[in-house]
């Protein structure tokens with residue numbers, strides 16, 4: 015049964031639509047207004063500085079469209095997320111992660127032949143150079159897995175540098191397949207390393223999600239028997255994390271790639287940005303927060319702290335720059351949580367019951383309701399991952415695994431756009447006025 019599509023206004027281009035800006039000195043400048051397929055119109059300010067000597071000013075990019083993109087659309091007010099036009103709810107319920115990877119990279123759902131060829135290519139790029147193990151083994155045993163991921167993915171740029179001419183379409187395409195394939199192996203290696211177990215080779219007879227679980231949980235003496243529910247939960251987790259428009263880490267990859275840098279190094283930059291607790295590090299922070307809250311009796315005290323401006327504590331897993339409604343991914347992940355906990359007979363998992371109670375109370379609290387602070391994708395993902403047996407510090411690397419296809423699809427779209435140029439924002443200078451050097455003896 016098909017998902018009932020919400021009504022979404024489709025905009026038609028309007029020739030000559032403009033906005034007029036009146037400057038303090040009385041000059042007036044017409045700025046073109048452009049329309050996308052859905053969503054806000056944009057005022058094109060590309061020539062503003064050349065024509066007026068003024069910059070626009072938008073720290074945090076609250077009102078800035080940094081590029082054109084046809085990959086993902088988010089309606090934050092209505093909690094809508096589309097990938098190439100397809101609602102996330104349908105993709106999470108019906109598509110394999112490899113299918114979604116093809117969709118994000120190439121803009122259409124593959125037919126059976128295209129899917130088989132793409133899946134075969136990804137499968138046959140999952141091995142990493144044996145020397146990469148030496149590199150990874152150089153980390154301290156207690157290194158955070160995201161530190162391992164940043165360094166190891168960055169190191170891939172040293173293993174494939176001779177085949178990453180970003181102006182060559184074939185080499186670009188090969189790099190996208192290699193990055194998607196090898197990220198699963200590297201993420202599993204980071205997990206093995208964190209718990210002191212040997213690295214596990216990928217198996218070509220497993221699909222992407224099952225292969226990843228195999229590499230994380232099999233041991234040389236016993237191959238993990240991946241159940242259908244576990245593979246489906248992993249697949250759904252990856253689909254729900256695949257891309258999210260111009261979030262901080264995707265924008266990081268775009269900016270890094272705009273200088274025509276090595277794509278592996280650009281993805282490493284994305285991993286670094288995602289690691290922050292305000293971004294993809296929040297799923298780990300949610301679990302630590304729930305463990306700190308401990309029982310339902312403590313919820314109100316923590317909500318009080320979250321509202322206290324003098325207290326740096328924030329309710330992790332709540333709020334979003336774009337969603338001012340329920341994050342549609344959180345809703346799907348909550349259902350997946352139920353399924354996985356039931357299948358693993360962990361339905362009475364106290365942390366899950368606590369999370370549900372925290373969500374219920376927060377969504378009745380005026381502070382959160384008035385600021386439209388709803389649960390986001392990170393709120394439930396950690397609970398499901400922990401139920402699946404992942405250590406808490408592995409949650410951000412798993413987010414990075416899902417998001418890799420989004421990063422590399424955004425990079426691919428950026429690097430091949432006809433007017434691609436280096437991203438170089440300006441600033442409002444608030445430093446010292448011009449002055450002469452003061453000799454040391456006069457200071």
Ligand code: SDX
Pocket residue numbers: 257258260261262291292293294296320321327328329330331332333334335336385387390391392
């Ligand atoms: C992800 O961009 C993406 O798409 C990201 C992501 C993706 O898929 O790539 O969706 C993944 O990063 C999800 C977000 C995960 N982060 C967290 O869960 C950390 C907790 N959330 C907050 O740090 C915050 O909500 C952000 C960072 C997510 C959004 O920050 P904004 O848009 O800058 O919002 P803000 O800080 O301006 O907050 C507005 C108000 C403030 O209060 P007032 O000054 O208006 O009184 O809401 C308050 C904030 O103090 N607020 C919170 C809060 N989040 C915002 N108060 C308590 N707890 C929170 N979680």
